[in-house]
Amino acid sequence: MRKLEQILNCSFKNKGLLKQAFTHGSCKQGTSVSDCETYERLEFFGDSVVSYLTAEFLFLKYGKESEGTLSKKKSAIVSGTALAHVARRLKLHSYLIAAKEVDKKNPALLADVFEAMIGAVYLDAGVEKCREILSKFLFSEEGEILKSEIFLNPKTLLNEKSQELGLGTPAYEELDEWGELHKRKFKMAVSAGGKLLGQGIGFSKKEAEQNAAKEALKRIGSGE
16 A cells, blocks of 8 residues: 555555555455445545535636536546546556455446545545645546546436426435445436436446436437
C-alpha cells in the first residue's frame, strides 16, 4: 500500500482504513472472522464524496450553464465507466484483497473500490486531500469523458427526458439482490412523477440502474 500512498501523495494515519477500502467481501468466506471490515460501507460514503466534489468542480468551472447541462456532465464524470477507467490507470486491482475466483478487473468492482478509497481518504485526511486526488486523476479526464459515449449514458438521457416531460428527477430503488458474494446480482427500479418507468438487473447497482434506465427510455419512447 505504500506505493499507492506515494501515487496519491497521501500518507494514511489509519492504515486500517486503507486496507478496508481494498478488502472484498469474499474474504469472509471460509473464515471464522465475523467482523471483517470490507469496502462496501466506505464505497457508500465515498460515492457521496465523489458526487459532491464533482458537483462543486462543475459549478465553479461552468458558472453560467444550466442545471440540466451540469447534471448531464456530472452523470458522465461520476459514471461507473469513468471511475473504472481511473481505477485501471491507478492499477487499483493490484491492491485488492479478494478470493481467487473474484475478477479483480471487473469494471463495476473497480469503480466501487475507487469510491471506497476516496471515502477512506476523506475520513483519514479530509475533504481537501480528496479534492486534490480527484482533480489530478478524475477531473483532469473531463474533456475525454465528455467526448465519449459515457456522456450519453442511459441515466443521463432518462434524466433529460424526464425533466422535459415534467416528471422531475428519476429516483432509483433497489428491489432485490442475490448470488454469491463475488457474483452478486442486483435488481433496481426507476420511477419519476410517482410512476414506475423501468426495472433492470446487473452485477452492480450501477449497472442495474443503467439497465433500468434503458427500459424506461424504451417505454417513454413507445408512449407507454
